[in-house]
Amino acid sequence: MDANKIPVYLMPGMAANPSIFDGIRLDPARFEVVTLAWFQPEKGISFQDYAKKMCAKITHVNPVLLGVSFGGLLVQEMACYLPTRKVIIVSSVKSNKELPKRMIFAKYTKIHKLLPTGLVNNVELLAKYAFGETVTKRLALYEMYLSIRDKYYIDWSIENIVNWSPKKEVKDLIHIHGDKDPVFPIGNIKDCITVKNGTHTMIIHRARWFNENLPSLIATKA
Secondary structure (H helix, E strand, O other): OOOOOEEEEEEOOOOEOHHHHOOOOOOOOOEEEEEOOOOOOOOOOOHHHHHHHHHOOOOOOOOEEEEEOHHHHHHHHHOOOOOOOEEEEEOOOOOHHHOOHHHHHHHHHOHHHHOOHHHOOOHHHHHHHHHOOOOHHHHHHHHHHEOOOOHHHHHHHHHHHHOOOOOOOOOOEEEEEEOOOOOOOHHHOOOOEEEOOOOOOHHHHOHHHHHHHHHHHHHOOO
16 A cells, blocks of 8 residues: 555446446556455445445545446445545536436336346346446346346446435535436536537547546645
């Protein structure tokens, strides 16, 4: 552990594994990068208690937490339980007010409980949930990225997304969002850094943008 380096923890989105960050290159002389991974939630565990358990995996003081999509919600919850240098969310939301209407509708009608999540081994369906994309042309690629196929985990994740309401506003938060995001449309998003033509999977397909811009965003003090 080098005290001169800035620790950066990367949290992937729903059903995704840390390989979504394979294209991210941060100077190892300046940053110490650690990837986090989803673990199976215990039956009945709250999102807040899950966040507390994930905090136990943080071994640095005042880290930067970067979360993608559902992982962005998680790092905001984690920031309630440990001091952070900065929190960065990508392709995510800062509050339930930024959720699309269909998710707000699902919260009150419980229609999301009718989703065929038992078919999680169907990668095309899983990618539709997680990335908002039809992936026929890139099926093999997404099979690598979307490795978490447990039905309870998917149900638990969807339930916590549509019902999420942050307990407090996170300080030193940076929100990076694509203007072509089909999961969380840009029209609902306030106060973000907009990536032109960025989709929900831009952490994968626009890695060059992140490599060029993340170092200054991480290092700049609020």
